[in-house]
Amino acid sequence: PAAPDPGCPDGPHEAGPGAERPARMVELPVGASEDRLVGSLDIEKALAEGVKAFEPGLLADAHRGILYVDEVNLLSDHLIDHLLDAAAMGSSYVEREGVSVRHAARFLLVGTMNPEEGELRPQLLDRFGLTVEVAASREPEQRVEVVRRRLAFEDDPAAFAARWTGEESALRERIVAARALLPQVVLGDAVLLQIAATCAAFEVDGMRADIVMARTATALAAWAGRTEVTSEDVRQAALLALPHRRRRSPFDAPGLDEDKLDETLERFRGEDPDPDPEPDGPGDGGPD
Template structure:
């Protein structure tokens, strides 16, 4: 079976069981990579890497022409061809733990430029991930500055490398997926805040669900081709839904009232800065587009908040990340009551008179 130009041999995304929140977070980033990536936190054996690999096959095919790299120096601007992708399939690039900065962002050959006048740029993993998925397992074990580089590129969609008066710049639009086991250490709050969405995953506790997971995995290992064929229609439907949602996204409107709700929720949830507000806005819009709508609803904001806020809330030492659902509902209720409360005309007149007296 082929999907988006790639021969499918791995586990289908639609065959995953019991990880709906993780799947939704991944699909929203597939529609709108500007959300800023997904951090998946959880114990071993919860399909984190399986889901990341399966997502890449759902993405629209990469351009056969690749992309251009702009090389600038005192001698002027030179345009180089970027790396091409086999069969036009959306790439899946895995970042190894021991990767150097040059391996990630790319290398400028300064010696060749100075001695022979040849300006040369060796693309890194960010270039190879363009149009696809960049997967970072155990992201919490990477050096902080390297995580910063990844998050910068994911947020801006551009990678720039500068050395000795020479700079190389190229597009780097990809879905960033980071996974981690909290038992092996945490990310600093400054880095957590920069991941667009975060989800907590755990193994299902329902014996019937666990049995379904095992049954599907055994069937896949026994005959991968036959198993993949069973989910071909569902996979194709998801791939088309991503394409349609991407096209619809620019038309999605979010009202001023819902923007006020977003800022009310973020202010009341104990998050620092405004990144949460902006990400919640983008995620609510993307949810509406994913469901084929051009108007964002309160429920879109509610569902988006569950993905955007848990890892950004200020926590006490040893306190687990999370979002109090009752607190979220109370914040929504507060805003709705305030918005629906009619303003007394006499009060408005009195307010205006007070302002004139002042």
């Protein structure tokens, strides 16, 4: 990059043009140790050279990439604490045997889970910006197609991947175009009011939901090739960002009340917040 991060675990970087590499996808096993996550003392170098050196962990490997956790609801509490610290600060601080290291750890956290096996701690649940519920189809034709594709992949993975190369390339190009358009997307005051009203209506805690909804609605507009966020973008963002954040009792059904959502969006459609009054200045007819 043009301005290298001094805390980057891949550094230090020399001055000059940067080099591109694919973003890493790092998987965090449920049974991983604390040293595997945050890093540990490099025993090999200590024995061979007699020096204390730090061996980076998975948090360093996932910097500027994706950290994926399967069965995230089964993750140990001490690992969750480290994830929360890294997600909040964008860095990881490690002390091992007299070695103190601080490095950048900014990553996209992706987790999958089966809710029937246990819930996530609220602190970690709030760190996931968006949620998607995936359920097996009840349509026989779709289930047959899933099995057919799975068997085709097992028979010849290379041929299966080549079959979908065209569609994946088109999807990749659309993502690149949306990312290029993103800085030009305008998030108007009326849309921001709808976002704030929606979060208030569903009684979500804190302000993270508002920020996530604003970013998601902006990304959806760019994905659609538009430079202005609409109410439909806000609606889709709410369906992704709010279901896991709203207050509900243990016996409430998961998801979001879409009728309440539509009512809130319609109520605040097209209403801009009142502009701040101009401060009094000299010559405005006010008292001396």
